[in-house]
Amino acid sequence: MPSYSHLSTWEREQLAALKAAGASGNSMARALGRSPATISRELRRNRLPCGGYSPRQADGAYLERRRRDAILESDRRLRQFVTDRLAEGWSPEQIAGWLKRNTEPKLRTLVTETIYAFIYRAAQQPEKLWRYLVRRRTRRRPLRARPSRDTIKNRRSIHDRPASAADRNEVGHWEADLIICKHTRPVLVLHERKTRITLATRMSGKTAAETISSMMAIFRRVDPSLRGSVTFDNDTTFARHGLLTDLFGMSTWFCDAYASWQKGGIENANGRLRRWLPRWLDIDAIDEADLQDAIITLNTTPRKCLGFITPFQALLKELGKDVQIRFS
16 A cells, blocks of 8 residues: 655645635646545645645645654653753764663663754743853854765756857846844745846745745736746755746746856845845734835836846836736
């Protein structure tokens, strides 16, 4: 009997489209190759108050359900043992080695990395457990020698990007990035290379699934002629980029490592947005309307590179028609 797998972001996007078209539960199940019970459960579990279904909301709810406490947060006795030994001057390595010898038979074993991760976990920051470490660093240095377990599949280099996108001769080519504010809650920013139009939305997390869901929600609202390509950096947040190709036919390109200047347009836009979104800002303290007001201001301010017209005027001039685009 085949094992069950949760609905993917792509399947949720397809489900939303089929539901909006008025398809029945059985026909939606056949189209997605799923059981009717799976479709029914998905729609019931993630039903919006208005009765609709949002793939972005469903993805977020799924990720929230999957969150689990760390081992040291769920096991009270083990947590107390670790914090007591830290207070006595033991290092995480000494604690892990002691437990590994089964000297404490009623406690499970841990590896050193688990203890370090617990010390620097956001939920433990008020406890300031780092003060018990030898070097007492408030923030953990990255483990540079440890290779990342995440990879970006089907990554195409920016050097293969066609001239029409590279030299800003054609509208519809975007750059994407994240702005991080207090508590590391990100804001997704999209910047159109030729007209300098900038779009943004808040996210509750930084997973690849939520990032691509937010991005698709934005691109679904823009004119199809504006869906040409997107250029990213190498953050694994953008690992699900292939869905843009599958759903909208958009090409995706990736900068060289540590070469943010290769997407200078969005770096400039981020710098301008920092006027309203400084690093110390608690993003939960502002609502979506405040963010979109900042975006509208950015898009309706004259730019020297555009001959002192606004990005929005440049976009209207480029398409020569009423543009199907919304800021939220």
